[in-house]
Amino acid sequence: MKTKKFSLCPSAPLAACFCLLALLAGCGDSPTDAQLEEWRKQAIARNTTMIAAHKKNRQQQQWELTIQGQTAREVRLSMQQLDALATTRIKTRSPHNTNKADEILDYRGVAISKLLELGTTPATEITFVSFDAYRATVSREDLTKYPIIIALESNGKPISRSDGGPLSLVFPYTKYPQLQQKYPDRFWAFYVTNMIVGTEPIQLRVGKSQFNAKALDQLEQVTIEEAVGYPIGWPISKVKLQGVRVRDVLAAAGVTLPEVAAVVFRGKAPASRDAKNPISILAKDIRECDILLVTRWGDKLDPIPAKMGGPVTLATSSTCQESDGNRERAPQHQRWLTFVEELEVSK
Numbered sequence: 206m207k208t209k210k211f212s213l214c215p216s217a218p219l220a221a222c223f224c225l226l227a228l229l230a231g232c233g234d235s236p237t238d239a240q241l242e243e244w245r246k247q248a249i250a251r252n253t254t255m256i257a258a259h260k261k262n263r264q265q266q267q268w269e270l271t272i273q274g275q276t277a278r279e280v281r282l283s284m285q286q287l288d289a290l291a292t293t294r295i296k297t298r299s300p301h302n303t304n305k306a307d308e309i310l311d312y313r314g315v316a317i318s319k320l321l322e323l324g325t326t327p328a329t330e331i332t333f334v335s336f337d338a339y340r341a342t343v344s345r346e347d348l349t350k351y352p353i354i355i356a357l358e359s360n361g362k363p364i365s366r367s368d369g370g371p372l373s374l375v376f377p378y379t380k381y382p383q384l385q386q387k388y389p390d391r392f393w394a395f396y397v398t399n400m401i402v403g404t405e406p407i408q409l410r411v412g413k414s415q416f417n418a419k420a421l422d423q424l425e426q427v428t429i430e431e432a433v434g435y436p437i438g439w440p441i442s443k444v445k446l447q448g449v450r451v452r453d454v455l456a457a458a459g460v461t462l463p464e465v466a467a468v469v470f471r472g473k474a475p476a477s478r479d480a481k482n483p484i485s486i487l488a489k490d491i492r493e494c495d496i497l498l499v500t501r502w503g504d505k506l507d508p509i510p511a512k513m514g515g516p517v518t519l520a521t522s523s524t525c526q527e528s529d530g531n532r533e534r535a536p537q538h539q540r541w542l543t544f545v546e547e548l549e550v551s552k
C-alpha cells in the first residue's frame with residue numbers, strides 16, 4: 206500500500222467530513238448559509254467519488270484467476286499472487302489500440318507456460334473464459350513455444366476495465382507475426398477469470414445434489430437439431446445436440462418445481478451468475494418444453510469440449526412454444542448458456 210497524503214475525507218464516513226468542515230468554518234468568519242450549502246455539496250460529491258473509486262479498486266483487487274480442468278488440483282490466484290508471477294514483458298502492438306494501431310505497448314504479465322507448470326496434464330488445449338462469458342482457446346504447444354501472457358499492466362499501469370483489464374490475454378504479435386494468423390484479434394480475451402486446462406469433467410449442481418457424466422447418462426437422452434445461439438466456435442448450420450431434459454434432472458435430484466416458480470441457471474462466467482440478473486426459465490416451460498442440458502453434439506455425438514463451452518450447455522428446442530412471461534424474463538441469447546454449472550429452483 207502506498208501512503209496517502211492528507212485529504213479532507215480519508216475514507217471517513219460522511220458525518221466526519223461534516224464535522225471537519227464545521228471546524229474549519231469555525232476558524233474564520235461565519236460562513237453564509239449558501240457557502241455552507243456549497244461546501245456540503247462539495248463534500249458529498251467528493252465522498253461519492255471516493256467511495257466509487259474505492260469500490261472499483263477493491264473489485265480490481267479482489268479479481269481472481271481460477272485454473273481448473275484436467276490438472277492435479279484447482280488453483281485460485283489473487284491479483285497479488287499474479288503480480289508476483291508477472292515477470293514476463295511483451296512489447297507488441299495491440300488490436301484494441303485502434304486509433305494508434307502501430308503503437309508498441311509494453312505489457313507485463315504472467316507467462317501461461319509458467320501457470321501450466323503448476324500441474325501436469327494430458328490436455329492439448331487451454332481455454333480462457335472471461336467475465337462476460339467470452340472465451341478463447343489456445344493450443345498447449347503454442348503456449349509453451351511462445352511467451353503468450355495474461356497481462357496485468359500495459360506501459361507500467363494496471364489495465365483498466367475499459368481497456369479489457371484487470372487481466373487480458375496478450376499475444377506477442379510484433380516478435381512472432383506468425384501468431385496473428387492462428388490467433389487473430391478476437392483471441393485477445395478481455396477480463397479473463399478462468400483458465401481451463403483441457404475440458405472439465407461434468408459436475409452439475411442441482412439443489413443439494415451433484416450429477417456427474419454417468420449420472421446424467423442414466424437419464425433419458427433427448428436429441429434435437431438446432432441452429433445454436435452459442436457465441437464463438439459453433440457451426441452456423443443446424444447441429445445435433447443430445448442431452449437430458451431439465452425437468453428430468455430436477456426429478457432425479459428430488460427437487461419439486463412449484464407452479465409459480467422458475468429455474469435459475471448459473472454458468473462459469475461471473476456475468477452468468479449475477480444474482481441481480483439471473484438467467485431463469487419459468488416452471489411452465491420447463492415442464493412443457495424440451496429444455497435440455499446438452500452433453501454431446503454433432504453427427505458423431507461427441508462430448509462438448511471447453512473450446513465450445515462444455516462439458517454442459519443449455520439449449521431450448523425451437524419446437525417449444527414458450528410462454529410470454531418467459532420471453533420477457535430471459536432473452537434468447539442468454540438461454541444459449543455455456544459452461545453450465547448449477548441449477549436452482551427459485552420463486
Ligand SMILES: Nc1nc2c(c(=O)[nH]1)N[C@H]1C(S)=C(S)[C@@H](COP(=O)(O)O)O[C@H]1N2
Pocket residue numbers: 300301302303335336337339390391392393394395396
Ligand atoms: N471478454 C471479451 N474479450 C474480447 C471480446 C469480447 O467480446 N469479450 N471481443 C474480442 C474481439 S471479437 C476482438 S476483435 C478483440 C478486439 O476488440 P476491440 O476491437 O473491441 O478492442 O477483443 C476480443 N476480446
Ligand SMILES: [Mo]
Pocket residue numbers: 390391
Ligand atoms: Mo472481433
